[in-house]
Amino acid sequence: MSRISEEDIQEIRKRADIADIIQRYIPLVKKGKNFAAVCPFHDDHDPSLSINVDKQIFKCFVCGEGGNVFNFVKSYEKISFSESIIKVANYVNYSLTTNYTSDLPQIAxxxxxxxxxxxxxxxxxxxxxxxxxxxxxxxxxxxxxxxxxxxxxxxxxxxxxxxxxxxxxxxxxxxxxxxxxxxxxxxxxxxxxxxxxxxxxxxxxxxxxxxxxxxxxxxxxxxxxxxxxxxxxxxxVKGKLLYNYHRALSTCKKQKQIILVEGVTDVLAFDRADVFNVVATLGTACTSDQIRLIQQASTNVLLCYDGDEAGLNAAYKIGKLLNTFHLNVEVVINNTGLDPDEISQKKSLEALRALVQVKQGFTDFVFSYLLKKFDMNNYSQKKEFAKLMMSEITNIKDEFDQNNLLLRLSETTGFESDQLKLLSVKLAYDASKPNIISTQAVSSNSIRQWADFEILGMMLKSLQAAIEFKDKLGFLPNPQHNTCALLILDYYRKNETIEVADFINTIEDPAMLRLMTDLSANEIYYKDYNEVSLNDAMIQVKISLLDEKMNQIKQLIKNELELNEHQRYLKSMSQLREERQALRKEIKGA
Structure with missing residues (x-):
């Protein structure tokens, strides 16, 4: 079968806005002109995935996953690179010049x-x-x-x-x-x-x-x-399925809401009531795989479980899990003690339709739900309730809503707001800060590695930087970084500029892909060509090589007993120090 042409790949990539495609899979949060999201590739709770609209790349600064639109679809759907290209082509209604149907995912x-x-x-x-x-x-x-x-x-x-x-x-x-x-x-x-x-x-x-x-x-x-x-x-595999999902998906997307119920007959009851954006978890548990399906349908989730104690417990547990995926969760106020199917039979379909209109935010639901479980006349129980609620309040993004609920908690418990804040160890969004660079090969205190990144970052942005590197240095001591430099030089043989999102298509090695997205996602390194900065970085590489040689000689001196050899090593050390000093004088930057 013929390979998908480079022309097709580049055209599809240019037509496919990475934010639009990723939003089909997970909810995004606008951050200036870019986007952030909870990373689907590791157990993430705070948005650590960054989507750069200008560069058309994504990068997680915790697990290191990154790449262009094809890499995201490939990793998320666990399909081949060719399959991801075809998938994205379908999303943007691009007709491939050749029929690649045999590249499509095949069911075993x-x-x-x-x-x-x-x-x-x-x-x-x-x-x-x-x-x-x-x-x-x-x-x-x-x-x-x-x-x-x-x-x-x-x-x-x-x-x-x-x-x-x-x-x-x-x-x-x-x-x-x-x-x-x-x-x-x-x-x-x-x-x-x-x-x-x-x-x-x-x-x-x-x-x-x-x-x-x-x-x-x-x-x-x-x-x-x-x-x-x-x-x-x-x-x-029960944990990867939602009953009626394939029928409800398009309606969920149109109405921008998905309703979760427990069982099959609940779905059928809503169907009779002309409510079609309903799926069932087939039980009172929910898995991360099911939540990923939910994310693809809508970021707005309405929980409609039974009105009894078991139903409330299910809404609480599932809602907590959905919250960790940063979905907007609401809960139907069902005080009937009946499940949706029973409401349709014992009351009416109109009553069932009306039920989903009476809802509350998840934090309000949690407040009411937990309040019933604690005795406010008992100090220890009251304090425990306050602790649990503070853990919920710190996760609220809106400061007004946060303060409003804090006031409500203060009035309910009798604790002052300042006292309540002491119960909370930390606010959710201060929990963790992503590392600037997550590639294993990079050590934050390594001057040479910093210099490598300076060089590679400028080479990605400038053909002139690549030419300067080739003429004045020509290699990097770190094998992975050197391979990266060679790939960049090779790409410039056919192209005058590098579009990172297109360049990434030529990289098959996962470690190299991670390094490349680390570079391009970070403005510290990915910056316009500056002759002084580039020369300084190349000099730092040369200095670090001299330092390595000097350390090796120091070890030889320690182990050498012969006087003549001792003197020869000392002479070599002196020459290396002079070379090092001369190089340091060539550094022009601050």
Whole structure:
């Protein structure tokens, strides 16, 4: 297959604004003309990812990840560089000059087979729901208010017999092992058996709409487990899925909000109420992988869990986690004690629609939630409540909101505001400051490494600097830095200037990519060519080499017993000192 042309790559990169593309994946915060974000490549809680609009690069000053728009998509989606180019081309509606469909992400053949098996299962169980012996299932669905149109839309099915789905799939050419691998069949002492029998099946899909598993509701009133979900399989990983995500995604983006609920029937209830930006976590837990899906849908999250104690606990735990990803979290005020599905049945669809309009900010929710758990007449409990609330208050960005909540806490506890501030060890945004340069090869107190960066930074910005380096120095002692210099010189053979975002495309080595983004992201080094500064930096490199030689000779002198050799080493040291002194006199900068 032919390689994507350099012309195509550069044109796609120029059309793709890096902030616009990254914003498809994670929320960004405007910082002057640039942007910041919580880094998705390490366990980040404060925005340490910087997006430079002028240079069209991103850089995390904590974990070191960086590059151009293609590098971000490649790392985030864990795909190849070619795949990232094609993905970005699609985002900017750029038609490649050649068809590179074979470069697109390919689903593993065994996964394709499981998706096909699960699709056949969906089709078959949907058919079974239309047969005459399904009166119990129909009654259940009718009782829950599930419409005929929803049965089709959500592909709801039925399986009554212990073996009929397995037998059907085998008749369609699937092996027993494939049925087991998809968790449609299980092996027992009495032979194979359907995993979901005497149950109504609600198919679960991945973010792309591929069927991956089921949530199944029993028809047996005596069954202890009303709902069971698929066990983990090669295609079904619960912590990476959100029910109804593939249907809700476009609506979430249009409405700039995503609503989180607990279960399948809650989603269906909202669907009947014409609220379509709803997904289910299929439980009261939420993972970082699920939150990344949420981030792609919207930065505004509305939690709508059950109105009982368990639902409140879930909203608190999930909201805390969402907050660490710097999402705007609100919580529905549900004082009914009912879940959304029950509200739609026992009250009305209008009541359910109205429910999501009555909401509060997450910090206000936390205040009310925690207040119920502490006795304000008990000093120790009151102090503990104040500590917990101060940890929330310090995370509020808006100073007015922060002071307002601090006043509310003071009035509730009777503690003075100054006393409350003492309980807080630190404000969230003073927690950590990023290192200027995170590349492992760089030591902050190394003059030579500083000089290397000065040289390389100016070479990136100026052809003249590159020519001066080649003519007057020609190499850098650090192997990685020297390779970087050679790459820059090689790039100038074909180009008069360097656009960093384009130059990065030529770098395959991750360590080199990190070094290059360190350089270009930092104005200390990435600056216009200055002849004096460049010459001073090159002189510092030469001086550092002399220092190394002098240190080596010092060691030889320590170990040398012969008088003649001693004198020879001392003479060499004297010559090196003179050379060093002469070089220092050539330094013109401050």
């Amino acid at each position: 053949p065994e996964h394709q087979r499981l998706h096909k098996l699960l699709k056949e299962t969906i089709n078959y169980t949907q058919y079974l729901l239309t047969t005459q012996d399904t009166i119990d299932a129909k009654n259940y669905l009718t009782k829950r208010g599930i419409l005929e149109s929803q049965i089709k839309k959500f592909e709801i099915g039925l399986n009554l017999d212990k073996l009929q789905t397995t037998q059907f799939l085998q008749a369609k050419g699937f092996t027993l092992q494939e049925c087991v691998s998809a968790n449609v069949t299980r092996l027992t002492d009495n032979g194979p058996s359907d995993v979901f029998y005497n149950r109504i099946l609600f198919p679960i899909h991945d973010a792309l709409g591929n069927p991956v598993g089921f949530s199944a509701r029993t028809l047996n009133p005596n069954e202890s487990s009303k709902y069971i979900n698929s066990s983990e399989t090669p295609v079904y």
